[in-house]
Amino acid sequence: MLEIKPIFKALMRSKVGAVLLLLQIAITTAIVSNAAFIIYDRVTYLAQDTGYDEENVFSFAILTFGKDRDLMQQTELDETFIRNLPGVIDAAAMSAVPLSGSGSATGFTLKPQPEISKRARAAYIQGDEHVLNTLGLTLLEGRNFTSDEVVVTESAREVPNVVVVTKTFIDELFPEGNGLGQTIYMGDLPAKVIGIVESVSGPWLKDSRPKNIVFIPLMKAMKAQNFVVRTESGAREEIMKNIESELLQQYPDRVIDWLTAFDKSKDEYNAGDILMMRMLIVLIAVLVGVTALGIFGLTLFNISKRTKQIGTRRALGARKSAIIRYFLIENSMISLVGLVIGCFAAHTLGQLLMQHYEIPVLPIGYIIGTALSVFVMSWLAVIGPAKRAADISPSIATRSI
């Protein structure tokens, strides 16, 4: 440890190199800790469980333009047809498709509007009694709709009076957990909660209430109708390939579009986050590489400048390990100062990002973790050149003097 003083004095003689190294280490620490945290944030978001068997569910839309068939009847015929296809577990027409990024939401209340009462936002999905099974949802309490409860209508005046809801949604309105059997209101229309299902994701993963869904037993004739299909494991690809031609064979005057697998539509919805995550990973990797190379290069340069001094020290009896130790300690001293500055910079950058963008507070653990890794990296970068320095022969020192 006695060596610290002479090393420090030597450093003071070539300040610029040390400062450059220190700066690189500081900026690297600041960037890497923040980037790593953003990556972690996205990975947790992307890895979230939507609650669906994403690999075996897909959706599509039918746009009917033919006028010679009754839309409602055709939708039911299609449902039956798809349900009977080999490999299909269940299928249902739905007003909105989960994970798709498109649908409808509204505030549900405890009293009929315009009376003021407790309110919770939820997406709503209209369909028949097959909806829950098609999405593969388990009932936690209560029961599913019966087919008699499903209102099939052309006019907008008839409305159902029961609903099935997700647990997160009903717990928001009834925090004591006594939501089953209660009446909630959509506008001024009452509906009794007859079933509660596990919490699954609605149409928007980035909604303020992503897992609030109300399932309404209502079938309306729609020019553009969404369908969701759940297949047996492994059968999805084949069914997706043929579904368009098979449905057009049933009735040709329509267009089948937006055929998407559930996992694919989730990826599409999250494409921006996946992109950000990948860009940051590349950035971190390249940055660490560049900084390591920088340390490597500067140490090599320092050694070449000090060849004679190293030779002299060796000639005067210094062991190889002493030479290696010298460079390691020198590097550690620079790194430590750089890391301390880097930690403050990381914290400041984190604060800045938090103020201007929707990024949570950077946990201190990330800064410390990054600082430790950068320290280890700097050692790894310096150990090669230091060994080379140790191999300098003492004779070099004597040669040109």
Added chain:
Amino acid sequence: MFTHYLDLSWRSFKRTPLVSILMVLAIAIGIGVTMTSLSVYHMMSMDPIPSKSQQLFHPQLKTMDEGINWWTSNDMPTQLTYQDAVNLQKAEVPAKKSISMRSGFSVHLGDGSIKPFMSQARFINADFFSMFQLEFVFGDSWSLAQEHNATPVLVIDSQLNDKLFAGTNSVGKQLYLDDKAFLIVGVIKQWTTHIKYYDLNNGAFNETENIYMPFPLVEANQYENWGNTNGWKHESIRTFEEKIRSEHVWLQFWVELPTRDAKKDYGEFLLAYMQEQQKIGRFNRKELDFALHNVTEWMEFNNVVSEDNKVMVALSFMFLAVCLANILGLLLAKFLRRAPEIGVRRALGASKTQVFYQHLVEVSLLGLFGGLLGILVAQLGLWGVRITRDYYENLATMDITMLLAAPAIAIVACLVAGLYPAWLVCRTNPAVYLKSQ
């Protein structure tokens, strides 16, 4: 002298190839990473219609009752109600104006000759074409009379025309949307704007529509809106008639105001309009408020450039700084090693300034090489962006500005990094080195 310095730089580059290549690589990687995120940012924030972006305005009206707030930054809905849009459109104001709404249809020719497919359509007023500089290849817009009477006519773009009619003049032919026949009155050149600035509700970088139709058809045929609909008031809306009389907002509106005075007058008109509406019980609030955003302001207001992108740009510039620190270190090593040679040159009469310039030329050359190589790195990065997110297809590219910016930024960055080493080396005291030769 400059060419001589270039020659010297090239010789110096060849003399220490490893260090030189390392420096060029460091710049190239730094520039590559920076340009990748900067290019996407540039494409996202670029003015999509430079000659008119300051003249086209999207109005916002504070329609909500007293005490009700909207979630936007200026507390106003981004779209208009049907009543307001139609009233503003019909108002006797000397300005071009158009309502705008997105919908979609099954398209076919009615004779089974093609497989029906889905296509998106935009409902507008005739002014829209000239306001947004859409050029007609065949035919022209519909007449005001046709628009007024909700005549079943439409304009298609060249992409759809190529698909259905092999690019021939299709004016006068019929096109089926769902079960109804429409007469084609014009074909416009495909609208290629990489930012869908005229409708930012459902993805700012989606493709433009292929079909354009007179807005009055929406009411006549009760067409559904495929964009967003939002409300603030408890209203029972179950029919189309109820919807168009409601306070739901679901329509975009654009007005062309070429001068400041025109904008001021239009603002006064909007205030007067809201006061007029108060008499029939709407706009129940003490302070009437409206906003008029031009195209660039509207893009800013709607956060077209994503947060992620801004964060990426900031981080990549910091990354560039790390690369520069590296280059600075390497330059110091390289230049100082050459001190003896410089000593001789100084002794032979080269001035400090000349030595300084010579070294700046050398670092600029490194910057140029690094910048050019950086373009390649950035292309690789942008390719990565495109395959991760095909939605960014038109954004993850380098236009001419960015291609020129890459070497420019690289050279400036290298000059900044090279200043100190060059200054250090030009101060070389010739005597010291002459002695030791």
